[in-house]
Amino acid sequence: MTSIKQLPYEEYFLAGNGSCPGCGLTIGLRNVLKALGKEVYMVVPASCSSVVQSPFPNSSATVPLLNTPFAASAAAASGMVRALKVMGRDSVVMVWAGDGGTFDIGLATVSGAAERNEDLLYICYDNEAYMNTGGHRSSATPLGTFTGTTPTGKRENKKNIPLIMAAHGIPYVATASIAFITDLYDKILKAKDMKGFRYIQIFSPCTPGWLLPTEKSVESAKLAVQTGMYPLFEIENGIFKISAPSKAYLKKEKRKPLTDYFKLQGRFKHLKEEDIKLIEKWVDEISEEYASMDGKKVV
């Protein structure tokens, strides 16, 4: 396992970009690119990342970057991968997409590319809503959450996209978090050297969208793991494995209370007792399910 001191000093996504202070997506992207290095093509659909990279003629990306319409990135990356193959160029193609572009509008496209097992690395940074439009619900938004289009709290649970991706039979699926950088870094390193469609989903807090104080974004990401709200795992060639940062928290008695996580964020301020019960039930069920899957072939 890589230690924090071993992370490269090189920066591939430069400072001075357009993100908000405390933005999780840029923490994630910065470290993902450290793991991937220079030989990578980035494909980015409509999202906060289209804005964060900075407008023409500036760009914070020091690797080639193709912007695409919202639903198109997995297909555009497929075309790019095939073209590089015909032209005999050996580089990684990485999609960097939001949860809206992955869970919702782009799902057919992502599923198509996964079913074809295109040789690309698909990364979804999950900030649990459409942040670029000002914070609106996506199917990644957890139950009970306030967004601009769920003013009294979302009625539905978060969609389990990592398991849906795993059901495609692709070689690698993982969840990661910006609070556990070395775990994230190692997952990217591993995925980088694999062939076929690789899916990694990174938990990425959004300070304005979550009504979260700037300095609390890493802390809230850590709590998401410690409360069981966001379990970290890998599914490598069909075998499910809980990742080290989540290991201790599969047991209910070890988990921190959900309210520790909720109280940092304005998006959960209105939650009632019964909402918290429902969310707790969801966390209990998922944690139990994952504990029973640990170490087993699940697809």
Add this chain to the structure above:
Amino acid sequence: MSIIEEKKGVSNVKVVTANEAVALAVKCAKVDVVGAYPISPQTSIMEYLTKYIETENLSMEIVRVESEHSAMAVAMGAASVGARAFTATASQGLLYMAEMVYWVGGSRLPVVMAITSRAMGAPWILGNEHTDVLLPREWGWMVLFPEHNQEVFDTIIQAYRIADKTLIPVVVGLDGFILSHTTMPISIPDQSVIDSFIPKDVPKPYALNTSNPFTHGNAVHSNVYLEFRYDIFRTIEESEDLVDQVDKEWEKLTGRSYGGVIEEYLLDDAEVAIVVIGASSGDAKQAAKNVREKYGIKAGVIRLRSIRPFPVKRLSQIASKLKAIGVFDRNMSPGLGGMIATEVKFALYDLKDKPIVQSYIGGLGGKDVRIVDFEKIFTELKEIVDGRIGVQRVRWVGLDLAAVDSYFEEV
């Protein structure tokens, strides 16, 4: 085969549908990546291409995607790193793809797309109509429209030449079913001729690579967007000569050319003419001959081969010698007129001696349009010139409202 072709040693003749002609042209153009999704009447293009790839060991990659939106995204991704890319669609497929088509236009990527024309629902309809092919003319694409299978093959090759030169993507439209599913012998030039006509090692300032990284398509402020759009406008406007020139150069190599932006038929002494695109042009030409013989009407045909660039220059030269033009549109702009008639009027408005322009709409959804229908258009144009009847906003061809009324009575 023509004498010129024999002289040039071109001997590979195949009897093919226009869809197979498209697929052969894509193979001969050595396209690197194809985005493929089925829809009638385009589907067999993709069937032929997959067959060539799988049985002839081509190095072409075909990505059998899950939607047209993705088919164009594949072409875009491939072109963005400098590969030669192709896709094809029709009708509903084009509408589903629309967001990507516009994006590729704005991206200035030299993609070529074939559209086998087909009407659009609701209600469900398979028949031929040109509205779909014409839509991308507003989306930053060139739009060319050949008349027959040989010209379809030749135009796909010419399209790559034009796209590589201008960095404007090109649509090649062809009549669904009428061409896509009917056969005709076509002559295929030597591969070396095609390689020299559309070399792949052309400058690609837009192509992404890891040694000189840059960002493609990132947000701009409104201080430059208008200027970017202007450059697309100007490039298409100025490419009227380029389309002519590319067609002439193709003639030098193959003995075949089609008049560049416009094929002129019996126009030298003509008084009235029909503007038409695609496969119906053959019927219009026959009708011009017939009315000359039968009624002594000095009739001619203006076959638009290029809708973008819209051939304003050449059309003005031709039109200033005419008394009346009938524009036959197999499409419509609801409540206004035929789409091409609207553009012809715009193009000719500033002419000093401009002809009368009469819009005709017909053939929507595949309704038959016959030689006699074009003869009738010519005789009406003559009557308009002679002042016996007036111009109407639109004259409809083959409109039979009684047929619909009788159906609703039965119900």
